[in-house]
Amino acid sequence: MTSIPALALKGPDHVVAALPFLLGFTPHESVVVVWTTADRVLLTQRVDLPASDASIAPHAFARELVRPLEGHRPEAAILIIIGSPDSPSERPAGAVVVAPGAGAASSLLTIPNTELATAIMESIVGMGIELRDALYVHGGHFWSYRCDSECCPPEGNPIDPVAATAVAASFAVRGVSVMESREALVAALEADADGVARIEPLIVDREIEIDALLGTSHSPALEAWRDVHIEWVHELVISGSCPSDTDTVTLLVALCDVRVRDTLLWHIARTEHRYGCADVLLSATRLAPNGYVAPVATCAALACWLLGDGARASISIARALNDDPEYSLALMIGASLAAGLPPAAWGEVMAELTLDDCRGRPPAA
Secondary structure (H helix, E strand, O other): OOOOOOOOOOOHHHHHHHHHHHHOEOOOOEEEEEEEEOOEEEEEEEEEOOOOOOOOOHHHHHHHHHHHHOOOOOOEEEEEEEOOOOOHHHOOEEEEEOOOOOOOOOOEEEOOOHHHHHHHHHHHHHOOOEEEEEEEEEOOEEEEOOOOOOOOOOOOEEOOHHHHHHHHHHHHOOOOOOEOOHHHHHHHOOOOHHHHHHHHHHHHHHHHHHHHHHOOOOOHHHHHHHHHHHHHHHHHHHHOOOOOHHHHHHHHHHOOOHHHHHHHHHHHHHOOOHHHHHHHHHHHHHHOOOOOHHHHHHHHHHHHHHOOOHHHHHHHHHHHHHHOOOOHHHHHHHHHHHOOOOOHHHHHHHHOOOHHHHHOOOOOO
16 A cells, blocks of 8 residues: 655756656646645646747746745745756856856856746745745756855756655655656556456446446435445555456446545545555546546546646546536646646635535435
């Protein structure tokens, strides 16, 4: 069973080495802000670098980037700007400039995107949040926007292989993998055509059995079915074990019931074993036939979002809405992700609900 890692960001080497694991893929041409609270990662926020044609003012970009975190009380932030791996021109040049936030007599190599980095740094500090570092990453090396020329040599600081190995090992034991790109991550979460073809007839048979068993809505048989499946789905998903085809069919059918779905989400919001939850739900999403994708993909998205894995969460929501464009919970979560809200926003919603609220038993006759 896997749990949320207590990631120790001891220095820039650890931060840079952890980025692909926090995002689920290796980022390029990106702006990333790692927001932390109580020395734990609250949210890893990634957006594409803005166009270099000055069509977006750096301060306007910075304000939009940090705005979703207002009111969610992060204690500290680390800014990382990542260049293109294929562009030698993006390596810092040899001229010197005044370093923002350093001493008046300090100087820096000219680092790409300095104006953008300065705007973001000012926005973070303006929120009353500690800025722990601001880094530029290119070609396996990093430079700090905040240190003087003695801190960062012209060739940059190579990532410490010992730190990189320790970070990779801490995620590997929890089964966290990294894709080469976001496109590769999307491909890995697409439907498994052979698996869908295998599962679909089993679902048809299961639905026939259920129709014969349950009868009308709000019948005692339906409420009894819900009780059994709420407990069964909870145990399967929280366990993080690899589901069989029969398990997958049961899970896909059960999550179509809103009461089963919502009680599972209540449990996921409170468990420390969300990596296991995400693994089970993502696996089932890949096997879900049309008409059964939206509930399980939305649950998978929430499990990923609570882990701070916005990439997998967004891809899962896209799959849910492709299956059912009007699926209300997917629309709500998708809007939250698009706005850059941290996972704490969902946790605050769920904290107001009890298990009985989610179960929603009908009133006694």
